[in-house]
Amino acid sequence: MYAYELLYRNGDTPTANVDNMNPFSGDAATSSVITQLFTNLDMETILGNKRAFINFTHNHLVQQIPNLLPKERIVIEVLETVKIDQNLIKNLIALNKLGYKIALDDFIYRDELKPLIEIADIIKIDVLNLNKDQIARQLDPLSHFRGKLLAEKIEDKNQFGHCVDLGFHFF
Incomplete structure (x- = not known):
């Protein structure tokens, strides 16, 4: 944590x-x-x-x-x-x-x-009720972001797996 x-x-x-x-x-x-x-x-x-x-x-x-x-x-x-x-x-x-x-x-x-x-160290994304494609679209504009990604409001193991696959660092 x-x-x-x-x-x-x-x-x-x-x-x-x-x-x-x-x-x-x-x-x-x-x-x-x-x-x-x-x-x-x-x-x-x-x-x-x-x-x-x-x-x-x-x-x-x-x-x-x-x-x-x-x-x-x-x-x-x-x-x-x-x-x-x-x-x-x-x-x-x-x-x-x-x-x-x-x-x-x-x-x-x-x-x-x-x-x-450009300033941020961490970007928090609320993934509640989003599927993997919707989460990926949220990440598209962040391709050059050098910080860490944090997924908020993960509701199940499947969604957690999607977030791991998409490169999130914190949950």
């Missing part, structure tokens, strides 16, 4: 209940995850020697908030909903040069993602 994904949960519900129309809602969720991990919980007990995938918002990334966290313990996860602009790209490049790992979450190719593909 490479890492754990740490997700925000609000109360007793199994979902985050983050208001995507309110940009500060995501900021608060990420801040809560970071605060819990680094102040209220024993990071070593939770993570052992593994990393933590943490979702970061556009605001947190352009403010270099991940720079406050240990680069050897986290993977900066860029959600598919994050606004892509030159400020974001510049800050992700800077974080990557400092040694932070960058992951693109729920990747579905769009032209505007090209600069992020």
Whole structure:
């Protein structure tokens, strides 16, 4: 196993209940995850020697908030909903040069993602309900990607085998 994904949960519900129309809602969720991990919980007990995938918002990334966290313990996860602009790209490049790992979450190719593909160390693809051909089509634009591929939401051994055959590194 490479890492754990740490997700925000609000109360007793199994979902985050983050208001995507309110940009500060995501900021608060990420801040809560970071605060819990680094102040209220024993990071070593939770993570052992593994990393933590943490979702970061556009605001947190352009403010270099991940720079406050240990680069050897986290993977900066860029959600598919994050606004892509030159400020974001510049800050992700800077974080990557400092040694932070960058992951693109729920990747579905769009032209505007090209600069992020060049920066990313890991690309996460949700393979739920996809057959081998559909997964392969998701990978077509990544033929020059030098990082690692992570398959999310594998439901059975058959789909796992397809992902192995297609070159995924993490599951």
